[in-house]
Amino acid sequence: MLDMRFIRENPDRVKEAIKNRNLKLNIDEFLDMDKERRNLLVEVDKLKNTRNIESDEIAALKKQGKDASVKLSQMKLVSQKIKEIDSKVEAICNKIQNIAMLIPNIPHSSTPIGSDAKSNKVIKEWGKLPNFKFNPLNHIELGEKLNIMSFPASAKLSGSGFCLFTGDGAMMVRALLNFMIDLHTKKHGYREVWPPVLVNRRSMTTTGQLPKFEEDMYKLKDDDLFLIPTAEVPLTNIHSHDILDEEDLPIYYTAYTPCFRREAGSYGKDTKGLSRVHQFDKVEMVKFVKPEDSYDELESLLANAEKVLQILKLPYRVQLLSTGDISFAASKCYDIELWAVGSAVWLEVSSCSNFEDFQARRGNIKFKNKNTGKLSYVHTLNGSGVAFARLIIAIIENYQTKAGFVEIPRVLQPYMGGKKIIKPVSK
RNA sequence: GGAGAGAUGGCUGAGUGGUUGAAAGCGGUCGCCUCGAAAGCGAUUAGGCCCUUUGGGCCUCGGGGGUUCAAAUCCUCCUCUCUCCGCCA
Numbered sequence: 001m002l003d004m005r006f007i008r009e010n011p012d013r014v015k016e017a018i019k020n021r022n023l024k025l026n027i028d029e030f031l032d033m034d035k036e037r038r039n040l041l042v043e044v045d046k047l048k049n050t051r052n053i054e055s056d057e058i059a060a061l062k063k064q065g066k067d068a069s070v071k072l073s074q075m076k077l078v079s080q081k082i083k084e085i086d087s088k089v090e091a092i093c094n095k096i097q098n099i100a101m102l103i104p105n106i107p108h109s110s111t112p113i114g115s116d117a118k119s120n121k122v123i124k125e126w127g128k129l130p131n132f133k134f135n136p137l138n139h140i141e142l143g144e145k146l147n148i149m150s151f152p153a154s155a156k157l158s159g160s161g162f163c164l165f166t167g168d169g170a171m172m173v174r175a176l177l178n179f180m181i182d183l184h185t186k187k188h189g190y191r192e193v194w195p196p197v198l199v200n201r202r203s204m205t206t207t208g209q210l211p212k213f214e215e216d217m218y219k220l221k222d223d224d225l226f227l228i229p230t231a232e233v234p235l236t237n238i239h240s241h242d243i244l245d246e247e248d249l250p251i252y253y254t255a256y257t258p259c260f261r262r263e264a265g266s267y268g269k270d271t272k273g274l275s276r277v278h279q280f281d282k283v284e285m286v287k288f289v290k291p292e293d294s295y296d297e298l299e300s301l302l303a304n305a306e307k308v309l310q311i312l313k314l315p316y317r318v319q320l321l322s323t324g325d326i327s328f329a330a331s332k333c334y335d336i337e338l339w340a341v342g343s344a345v346w347l348e349v350s351s352c353s354n355f356e357d358f359q360a361r362r363g364n365i366k367f368k369n370k371n372t373g374k375l376s377y378v379h380t381l382n383g384s385g386v387a388f389a390r391l392i393i394a395i396i397e398n399y400q401t402k403a404g405f406v407e408i409p410r411v412l413q414p415y416m417g418g419k420k421i422i423k424p425v426s427k
Numbered sequence: 428g429g430a431g432a433g434a435u436g437g438c439u440g441a442g443u444g445g446u447u448g449a450a451a452g453c454g455g456u457c458g459c460c461u462c463g464a465a466a467g468c469g470a471u472u473a474g475g476c477c478c479u480u481u482g483g484g485c486c487u488c489g490g491g492g493g494u495u496c497a498a499a500u501c502c503u504c505c506u507c508u509c510u511c512c513g514c515c516a
Binding site: 004038041042044045046048049051052054055056058059060062063068071072073074075076077078079243245368375 | 445485
């Protein structure tokens with residue numbers, strides 16, 4: 001959410017942001033409502049002031065044993081009027097609030113302007129793309145051959161868009177979890193968290209999934225709870241409605257969680273295999289930082305995510321997202337994409353974003369400035385460090401051998417009982 | 428799921444209709460004292476919103492609704508915490 005005063009004072013910047021994001025919202029109408037709200041407030045505040053003063057006088061009269069019935073009946077009318085205006089104020093506040101929650105964040109000046117993903121900029125490429133002398137298989141073929149994943153089985157259990165890992169595939173998931181959490185906690189200074197994966201509406205609103213994207217979420221029927229689409233939601237909400245100490249900043253959290261996405265409306269797109277599934281695993285990093293540090297923190301966050309891929313020796317590229325592709329709540333965002341040689345595609349495995357105070361405002365996350373004693377909103381950031389399903393595609397495809405086996409990346413071997421290669425096993 | 432108790436400022440905690448936005452204590456900050464520190468003394472110490480301002484006003488005692496001229500205080504619903512019982516991985 002943006003600051004009301006900011007919108008009032010910089011309507012052109014807000015309009016520009018909306019236009020650059022390819023969205024449509026009527027800001028002038030919104031500001032008219034705000035004006036009306038403030039006029040009503042002035043009116044009702046005056047009446048309340050009268051009531052407060054007169055009420056004191058009624059109390060004084062009663063104390064003295066004098067008759068207060070004239071004032072009493074006057075104030076009855078005033079109170080009635082107050083009630084009327086208050087309900088008007090409430091109605092218009094609700095309207096304003098509903099629209100305010102749909103206004104996206106202002107993109108950072110370094111975010112490329114463009115209407116869609118075509119305007120994203122590749123700003124970095126790392127590692128050599130593998131060039132096999134044989135025809136590489138894709139992960140579905142390899143997974144079946146090696147008996148480490150089964151889509152028929154997951155379809156039987158849950159329907160399309162799920163995956164069942166077995167044997168060394170399952171062990172690799174567990175290895176990745178431990179490797180990434182170890183890296184981020186031991187080398188990058190993050191605190192480990194194991195959060196709930198069901199969260200309430202308020203939490204989903206803080207981080208911006210609600211109210212706009214409710215249809216993308218899995219929701220429980222009997223309780224107002226949602227399955228998280230990313231650990232960003234619980235991690236960021238750890239400090240919702242908190243006042244943090246300045247000396248405690250920055251705060252870094254990391255967590256592994258499964259992530260749940262309905263992916264409504266994306267049927268037909270990447271529906272095969274692991275690249276777009278309803279449930280996947282992910283290690284997430286979240287930061288709470290002082291405003292002046294947030295763009296440096298974004299760079300180190302990106303570096304932390306890249307480190308995972310560097311250690312795994314997987315070729316990747318980093319994209320700076322354009323205004324048309326960046327998420328609703330973010331002001332600047334990098335995507336990391338892995339090359340999967342068997343499928344011959346770039347796969348997004350991480351998004352590292354700075355939300356500035358957009359989420360902090362929604363979740364009321366503040367810190368006390370030590371010098372001024374004033375409260376300010378923190379800046380929040382998050383990044384995947386990284387998402388498993390597509391990472392597993394890349395590992396399996398890039399580490400495949402001519403014989404159709406899969407070598408295990410060196411860093412994962414200790415996490416997999418010293419195993420170096422995945423070969424087919426009988427069921 | 429059943430029965431009971433509770434939710435007040437950074438913390439502990441008083442407060443059951445009218446100078447209580449809130450006693451007291453702790454903590455924090457500043458000043459005095461001191462070579463310095465401790466102790467002691469003094470002062471100060473919530474947030475949000477609105478108005479054109481030095482300034483003024485409104486709102487907020489878990490959240491919503493209600494009663495009343497007036498609500499931290501009365502009624503009601505909800506959420507959460509604690510205790511006991513039941514159930515359960």
